[in-house]
Amino acid sequence: MRWPIAILAVCCALAQTVSGPQTVNPGAAILKDFDRRVADYAKLHKAAASGVHRLKPTKSSEAIADYTHSLARGIRAARRESRQGDIFTPDIAAEFGRLIGLTMHGPEAAAIRESLRHAEPLAPRAIRVNGAYPPGVPLQSTPPTLLMNLPPLPPELDYRVIGHALILRDIEANLIVDFIPEAIT
Numbered sequence: 001m002r003w004p005i006a007i008l009a010v011c012c013a014l015a016q017t018v019s020g021p022q023t024v025n026p027g028a029a030i031l032k033d034f035d036r037r038v039a040d041y042a043k044l045h046k047a048a049a050s051g052v053h054r055l056k057p058t059k060s061s062e063a064i065a066d067y068t069h070s071l072a073r074g075i076r077a078a079r080r081e082s083r084q085g086d087i088f089t090p091d092i093a094a095e096f097g098r099l100i101g102l103t104m105h106g107p108e109a110a111a112i113r114e115s116l117r118h119a120e121p122l123a124p125r126a127i128r129v130n131g132a133y134p135p136g137v138p139l140q141s142t143p144p145t146l147l148m149n150l151p152p153l154p155p156e157l158d159y160r161v162i163g164h165a166l167i168l169r170d171i172e173a174n175l176i177v178d179f180i181p182e183a184i185t
Contacts, residue, residue, distance in 0.1 A: 048074035
């Protein structure tokens with residue numbers, strides 16, 4: 001008779017644990033929203049690319065520039081109402097700030113700052129959503145240690161840093177999709 005009571009007690013304890021209040025990591029929910037927004041952009045990119053004559057392998061800088069400009073035009077037309085903060089919403093920007101802060105105050109902080117200081121000799125120019133990545137500003141690599149703390153991106157996009165801004169850039173269209181102005185401090 002003791003076994004059924006013990007089993008009943010264990011089952012009650014398990015039921016209480018399962019049905020008890022569950023905590024959700026707010027950062028995870030925010031990053032899930034970011035992933036959804038980026039996936040939506042990737043779909044838009046693919047739709048715009050389907051309307052542009054595919055670029056065949058070439059060394060012609062004119063053909064590459066024509067393709068890039070045509071794709072950018074298609075994306076701009078589809079996103080003509082887009083504004084800064086559409087993807088990097090205030091909550092997402094704050095979470096990115098937290099993630100970047102962890103990196104910029106971690107053991108690799110000095111190396112990251114030095115890398116950014118050497119790679120970005122120009123002051124940032126006007127950065128705007130749907131604008132081209134500023135000509136003359138190097139496409140510097142974002143330090144790998146910093147990238148490890150940021151969510152991965154689909155192949156259409158990459159992260160870039162101009163001054164203190166974190167840029168979300170469409171690689172093929174060389175277009176600024178969104179940005180966080182003072183992300184790197």
